[in-house]
Amino acid sequence: MNNMINLVNENLEKYMEIVYPEDLFKSMRYTVLLPGKRLRPVMCLETCRMKGGNIEDAMPTACAIEMLHAQTLIHDDLPCMDNDDYRRGKLSNHKVFGEAVAVLAGDALLTFAPQVIAKFSQNLSPQTVLRVLNEYFTYAGAYGVIAGQVIDIESEKGNVSGDKKSVLEYIHTHKTADLFKLSMRTGAIIAGEDDLEDVTQFAQTLGFAFQIADDILDEISTFEEMGKTIGKDKTAEKLTYVSLYGLDNAKCKLACLLDECYDKIQESRIFKEIIDGIKKRVGI
Amino acid sequence: MNNMINLVNENLEKYMEIVYPEDLFKSMRYTVLLPGKRLRPVMCLETCRMKGGNIEDAMPTACAIEMLHAQTLIHDDLPCMDNDDYRRGKLSNHKVFGEAVAVLAGDALLTFAPQVIAKFSQNLSPQTVLRVLNEYFTYAGAYGVIAGQVIDIESEKGNVSGDKKSVLEYIHTHKTADLFKLSMRTGAIIAGEDDLEDVTQFAQTLGFAFQIADDILDEISTFEEMGKTIGKDKTAEKLTYVSLYGLDNAKCKLACLLDECYDKIQESRIFKEIIDGIKKRVGI
Numbered sequence: 127m128n129n130m131i132n133l134v135n136e137n138l139e140k141y142m143e144i145v146y147p148e149d150l151f152k153s154m155r156y157t158v159l160l161p162g163k164r165l166r167p168v169m170c171l172e173t174c175r176m177k178g179g180n181i182e183d184a185m186p187t188a189c190a191i192e193m194l195h196a197q198t199l200i201h202d203d204l205p206c207m208d209n210d211d212y213r214r215g216k217l218s219n220h221k222v223f224g225e226a227v228a229v230l231a232g233d234a235l236l237t238f239a240p241q242v243i244a245k246f247s248q249n250l251s252p253q254t255v256l257r258v259l260n261e262y263f264t265y266a267g268a269y270g271v272i273a274g275q276v277i278d279i280e281s282e283k284g285n286v287s288g289d290k291k292s293v294l295e296y297i298h299t300h301k302t303a304d305l306f307k308l309s310m311r312t313g314a315i316i317a318g319e320d321d322l323e324d325v326t327q328f329a330q331t332l333g334f335a336f337q338i339a340d341d342i343l344d345e346i347s348t349f350e351e352m353g354k355t356i357g358k359d360k361t362a363e364k365l366t367y368v369s370l371y372g373l374d375n376a377k378c379k380l381a382c383l384l385d386e387c388y389d390k391i392q393e394s395r396i397f398k399e400i401i402d403g404i405k406k407r408v409g410i
Numbered sequence: 411m412n413n414m415i416n417l418v419n420e421n422l423e424k425y426m427e428i429v430y431p432e433d434l435f436k437s438m439r440y441t442v443l444l445p446g447k448r449l450r451p452v453m454c455l456e457t458c459r460m461k462g463g464n465i466e467d468a469m470p471t472a473c474a475i476e477m478l479h480a481q482t483l484i485h486d487d488l489p490c491m492d493n494d495d496y497r498r499g500k501l502s503n504h505k506v507f508g509e510a511v512a513v514l515a516g517d518a519l520l521t522f523a524p525q526v527i528a529k530f531s532q533n534l535s536p537q538t539v540l541r542v543l544n545e546y547f548t549y550a551g552a553y554g555v556i557a558g559q560v561i562d563i564e565s566e567k568g569n570v571s572g573d574k575k576s577v578l579e580y581i582h583t584h585k586t587a588d589l590f591k592l593s594m595r596t597g598a599i600i601a602g603e604d605d606l607e608d609v610t611q612f613a614q615t616l617g618f619a620f621q622i623a624d625d626i627l628d629e630i631s632t633f634e635e636m637g638k639t640i641g642k643d644k645t646a647e648k649l650t651y652v653s654l655y656g657l658d659n660a661k662c663k664l665a666c667l668l669d670e671c672y673d674k675i676q677e678s679r680i681f682k683e684i685i686d687g688i689k690k691r692v693g694i
Contacts, residue, residue: 150560206509225490236520237551252536267521
């Protein structure tokens, strides 16, 4: 897995060359290149490998998904959103570059990410590039991640319209699982796979588990461990798995979901590492 | 021209169906559908027509460019950017939907716009769709419009590094002319034209003229005429054509540029209407 992470980091660096205006590119790079687990790009590359594809062909898409993920972090941390001064143990983007540049760096990444797919996927046919871009647009935009973020924000302060359990499932599906689905589906498509049902279902389960782990960690972890402000869900009265079902039930559900994933992914050492990593962080 | 504007409006409505989460789609639609001149989509459609293409083939791209333009307005008006409460005579997006939803609606449009190109351009070959998307990514993102916005913001309060005339040209080129170039180049590409030099040069001149007109209007117009706060360039000590060369020189330069455009576009009634419209607004 470390080998893949290094490859992703090298390529992120390569795609994001600093040109004028330097502040803009430095701000974009700042958050994209913060040390991280590169979970989504690794999932994309590993799915491509598992389906018999060449991981180099999936590299632009894998890196684009990491850029998109970084974009959500930059805008999420803004004062008008989650208002967080720290991310991965470092100052948030807007604390370093100012709010205006942070907004624009996030905006720029939203166009830069699909541009990387279109520009660097020379080994793929135009049809496949378009198919990957359509996946990207579907899961990254108003029908995907952003839909999840809007409902997440609107459900603060206990202000939930409708059945809380369904709303929570909607938030987890779109805010988190959609990028996992995007990663695995595009990895499979690039490898030439037509049947995407299994990877979509797996990504949904793993994404759901990952978000429950995040909800748990916001409750039990520390700033030092997480590199961001902790306990914010409670302060904001956010709808989370922990607030709805309690900590013990959340841990139990998480263990179940991760076991389900583990059974399905026998053939991948890397996915097992990802699952074990989540277990270890939450202590189950 | 009114006929084309109506067609654009009908298709914008059609592409932007309201689905859950409704607040997000309502916020996206609110700014996109504000009554406007639809200058950029009309330029795209008219260039396509002039080059022998079918304007229906260019409709998704034309509408995508209008969505992108609306996105820049939503984020430009945010308190951390230009902080404007009004746009086209109506409350700004964030004054109606709140800052968080306005940020996310802008983000969503940045993915929605190229998605409309990819999804609805069925009459174009995958190669042509990819070529259009590459144009879109080049002019819409960190190498185009956003680069212009960053330098525009950084050059406030007289804080310009480098030669002011070059910096002003950079801002005008990227912040304004780049979307004109995108509109005309994609219109030409969709019509099957390979030589894009003439339309690019024309769009650069018209874009430059349009931005000078905007600088003049910020000085001489009223809120009632413009539908947004007036005199803000001066307050923010922005680098504009008027602040650098004076009002009379700006009007003179504008007249020259518009005459140049007029001479080059003899065959298009619609471009003549656009040029006459700018002259009329500024009173030259």
